[in-house]
Structure formats: C-alpha cells, structure tokens
Amino acid sequence: MSRRLVRSALAAAAMLVVGNASLAATPADLDAQVETAMRTHGVPGMAIAIVEQGQPNFAKGYGVRKLGSPERVDADTIFPTGSTGKAITTAALAVLVDDGKLKWDDKVIDHMPWFRMYDPWVTNEMTVRDLLVHRSGLGLGAGDLMFVPSSSRSRADTVRALRYIKPATSFRSGYAYDNLLYAVAGQLIEEVSGQTWEVFVRERVLKPAGMSSSVTEQSARFANPNRAWPHARLGGRVRGMGEQAPLDERKTLGDNAAPAGGISSSANDMAHWMQVQLGHGTWTDANGKQVKVFSEAQSQQMWTPAILTPTAQYPGKLAAFSPKFSAYALGWSVRDYRGAKLIDHGGAVFGVQTYVVLIPEKNVGIAVQMNSEDFQAMRGIAMELVDHYLGAPDTDWATAFDEFADNRIAGGVAALDAGAKANGASPGKASLPIAQYAGRYNDAWYGPIAITNGKGGLHIDFTRTPGMVGRLEHAQHDTFRAVWDDPNIEPAYVTFGLDAEGKVDRVTMKAVSPIADFSFDYQDLLFTPVRQ
Known part of the structure; x- marks a missing residue:
C-alpha cells in the first residue's frame, strides 16, 4: 500500500467513534490558515504533520522549496530539523541503555576516558544525563562557533576543545542551553557502539521508526532533490529585516554538531517520529505490526523533567502563552499550557525552522516545518492547532507572535542607535598603524x-x-x-x-x-x- 493510501486510511479511521467520544478531526480550514500565514509573512514553504490518537492522519506540504523555483513542497520534502533532533540523539542513547551498554547516570569518563571539562571535578562527575539537560555550567551557546555556520573540525576534535571553555556558573546550579554537549553525546554513542553517530542513528532509530526519507549527513541531504532550501531576511540593520532571500545551504551547520541539530526529515517522517514518542517507544506499521524502537522505561526517562527552566512571562497578546511550570527533560522541554502538559521542542538552523509539540493526554502530536526564519507563522499555526485539540477558544496566535517579533526587532534597532550615539560622531583614532x-x-x-x-x-x-x-x-x-x-x-x-x-x-x-x-x-x- 502506498504512503498516500496509508495516510488516507488512517485519516478515515481517525473519524471513527471510540466509546462515547468522537476523535478530534483536523480543522477543516487548516489549508486556508496555513496559506494565509505564509502569504502574510512571506514564507516560501511549509510542511505540517499531525498525529491523532497515536496515529498519523495528516502530512502535507505547502508552497515552494526555494524562491524563484517551481518545485513544490510535499509531505516527503526534507527540511533540516535543528534542535528537535536532540530528542533523536537521546533516543539513540536510550537504545544503548536498553542494550545494557550504558546507564543514564553512568559517568561519561567511564565510557570515554579522554573526555575532559575545564574543571577536573566536573569531568569526573559529568553523567550521560548531564550531557542532555543543559545544567553543565557552560554559558548559553558556549562553543557554538566551532560548528556555526560550518566547520572543518572533526567531532572528536570538537569534543577535545571542550576542556578549554571556562564555565559561566557552577555545575548543576542552573539552566543554560547548549549544543556542544550533544556533540559529546554523539561522540559517546560512537565510543560505546563502535558505529558513528550517523550510522547508529540511521540503523537503530530512523529505520526502525519508519523514517525512510530522514538523513543524518549533510551530504545525504544535498543528494536528495526533494529538499527545502533555507531563506532569511538579511537586508536590514538587524537580522529579520529586509526581503526574503535564499541562503547558501552548505553554510548552515557543521557536521561535527549533527547530534545537536543536523538531522533532516519530512512531514511523513515527523509523523512517524511523533507516533513513536506517543507510543512510548513503540509504533504500529502499515501491516499492523508492533515495532519497538526503545522501551517504555526509557520513554519515561526522556519525558521526566531534570531541571527547571525560566517561566517567561510574555507581554501583550502572548500573555496566555506564558507557562506556570517549565522544565527540561532529556531532549525535550516540558511545560503547562491551558491546564495541559506539553512535551515540545523548537529547532532552527539558519534559514529553516521546526517546531514539534506533543499533547500526551490527548494522544496528539503536531510538527510544523518551514524554510524561513519567520517563526511567527510556524508558532502561530502550531499553537492554533494545539488550541483546537484542547478545545480552547480561538486565538490569533500569528498576530500575537507578530507583535512580539516586531518589538524585538524595534528594540534591537533602538539599541544600535543608542550605541552609535554613545560612541559619538567622531571615533577616536587607532593606537597603531x-x-x-x-x-x-x-x-x-x-x-x-x-x-x-x-x-x-x-x-x-x-x-x-x-x-x-x-x-x-x-x-x-x-x-x-x-x-x-x-x-x-x-x-x-x-x-x-x-x-x-x-x-x-x-x-x-x-x-x-x-x-x-x-x-x-x-x-x-x-x-x-x-x-x-
């Protein structure tokens, strides 16, 4: 049976009545909502996947893969998924835990003796879990210039350089998002399994999960003609201003950081991935066969909060988006929204963004991908879908995120103006020839x-x-x-x-x-x- 027919069958099944409760259906006006958001924000292309009652029932592409080219986005167009791939690296570690080759609270140095942090005590105490939850003491984004926008370094060389990065805070004292320790996690997978992160993830996670179009190498992405191209607005005083334009797709992220954000995937495959997550490591294939990717015990570990994260109080129209509780688990964020628990994560590489959100109590998953940096459109569509499945009142989330983005850009421009005024019109001369x-x-x-x-x-x-x-x-x-x-x-x-x-x-x-x-x-x- 073709993937299209499978999706149609699943969509029909999703309309059946279970007990006394009719399953929620995808909004009838979703296409119109997406097209309006894309047109309003100048987004070239977008793809959406939805899982209802634990089964994929919607996967569709919109718009074009690249401005100026006629090729359309479809449900098999691959997009770089950025940091949403952290959950896939975590799943690869979960497989190794199920295999009995490591434990979440094993010391990293016991499996990778050459691993070093700046502080020798932290080196000896760092666990596998610590690599994944942003409590290492490193500063926000520390070391990212080793792979942003690209790099000639190997992953092992990148990990060796970690020992020279000074901490910003004490170990496990607070939350600061990093990518570098996920590169360490990728190297750890290689040390323990004997396979590179790229091979192990492909063979032990993506293939068992039915994610047939997803790739772990940049070269494999470039070899796929059905891929989305990155776009951004770089023509103004700060990023986000000016006309939308394609970027150089080969200068978005170094392969050495792929475990932190280098996987590319399609709407169809994201639906499979969310099905695995909502199935606590197991999913049902087109033939009705139960396929286990990782155990339910490891699924519980991945969704269990490890460190509290700031509960940002958003202004204006975004006030209802503000959480009362927010935490980071293993490759996922955990937060409340309108009384429900959300398991979610955003992802971005330059010119492409992805957002994945799971509503476990509703057995619903939503993934939105787009080939631009206009996050308002992506987050707006995603949150309107979340509201739909929670039965919440309609909210124009795209407009609310617009206000937030406009204020952010205006603040950036104002800060530049203030800095220029402070420096004066006549800069001092250089001290040296x-x-x-x-x-x-x-x-x-x-x-x-x-x-x-x-x-x-x-x-x-x-x-x-x-x-x-x-x-x-x-x-x-x-x-x-x-x-x-x-x-x-x-x-x-x-x-x-x-x-x-x-x-x-x-x-x-x-x-x-x-x-x-x-x-x-x-x-x-x-x-x-x-x-x-």
Missing part, C-alpha cells in the same frame, strides 16, 4: 584566526570555519567591525588590547547586533598572538 594589527592569533577552544593587511585594509579569516572571512572596518580607537563576505554571518566588533609596550596582546569580540543568535558566541573568545 593598521599593519601592526595584522598577525596570527589563537583562541584555546576555537583555534587559529588570521588577520592580514592587504588591498583595502585589514581582513579577518576564521580558518576553521570555511567561508568565514571578511574585512575589518575601523569603528573607534582599537575596535574594528568585522563585515563578513557571507551576509548570513552576524557582524562583530573586534577589539585589540595592547600591552605596556604598545603591542597587541589580546583580541576580544562581541556581536554588533544586540539580538544576534546566541550561537554567534563571539564574547567567549579570547585570542592571543601566535609568536613566531
């Missing part, structure tokens, strides 16, 4: 960069990040602005510090935009000259 800022510099965890003086002045090259090159424009005193050749990369201020002899002895950086993505963690870098 331009040529004396040139040289090779090294950061302990990132590695080397090169600053050269040539035609047009100073240029900067992040040598382990292909294509991360640009020019340095003087801003004020010994601070320059890095303007990258690739507009997808956030501009940064580069400040040279001088020693008592007037020579450069350190280089620090920070993002120009106050609303830059946290993965551009320039502020964590400290470059020092490489003496020759």
